[in-house]
Amino acid sequence: MESTKQKSYVLPIAMMFALFAMISFVTGLPQPFGAIVQNEFGASNFEATLGFFANFIAYAFMGIPAGMLLQKIGYKKTALIAIVVGFIGVGIQVLSSKMGFATYVAGAFVSGFSMCMLNTVVNPMLNTLGGGGKKGNQLIQMGGSLNSVSATIVPVLVGYLMGTVVEERTIAKALPALYIAM
Numbered sequence: 271m272e273s274t275k276q277k278s279y280v281l282p283i284a285m286m287f288a289l290f291a292m293i294s295f296v297t298g299l300p301q302p303f304g305a306i307v308q309n310e311f312g313a314s315n316f317e318a319t320l321g322f323f324a325n326f327i328a329y330a331f332m333g334i335p336a337g338m339l340l341q342k343i344g345y346k347k348t349a350l351i352a353i354v355v356g357f358i359g360v361g362i363q364v365l366s367s368k369m370g371f372a373t374y375v376a377g378a379f380v381s382g383f384s385m386c387m388l389n390t391v392v393n394p395m396l397n398t399l400g401g402g403g404k405k406g407n408q409l410i411q412m413g414g415s416l417n418s419v420s421a422t423i424v425p426v427l428v429g430y431l432m433g434t435v436v437e438e439r440t441i442a443k444a445l446p447a448l449y450i451a452m
Contacts, residue, residue: 279399283409286396289349290413291420293385293392296356298424299363300325300378306432311371321378328382329389336390349391356384 300321308318340348359381366374396413400406 283399286392287413287416289388289392290417293388294417294421295424296360296381297325297385298421302425302428307371307374313371320375324375324379325382328379329386332383332386336387340390345391345395348387352384352387352391355387356381359384
């Protein structure tokens with residue numbers, strides 16, 4: 271009798287779920303950091319939202335190249351490159367505490383590249399790992415739920431790190447949130 275051993279996809283699925291959570295965590299960082307930017311750099315309300323805008327406008331620049339990269343080098347390598355780009359983007363945001371407002375916006379833009387690349391990988395990969403169809407869609411929905419939970423945690427965590435005294439809100443005080451994002 272021949273027995274067939276079924277391959278387990280638990281680890282890759284868990285990794286995709288972690289990436290789903292990371293996407294929303296990093297994407298959500300510019301929103302609470304807007305209050306910090308206003309305090310630290312004297313930014314207007316409009317300027318404070320530029321980090322959030324930069325994060326999302328990066329999708330318009332990176333969407334097609336991310337898809338082409340995925341087709342050329344595959345899921346794993348694209349995800350690894352995206353994570354490296356994410357480290358660089360969040361690292362640039364860390365530097366903004368010393369280098370100024372434009373550095374903060376540039377870091378959010380680079381982080382947006384990473385998040386776009388990860389979105390390009392995570393959604394089809396979860397569907398593939400689930401075998402497509404109903405099971406694949408269920409995995410995407412579960413990943414989306416983790417994405418939402420992570421998006422809820424970001425402002426709470428950054429708010430906790432910032433404290434209640436508005437004058438003391440600085441990027442340096444919120445660095446742990448950036449390190450968590452990395």
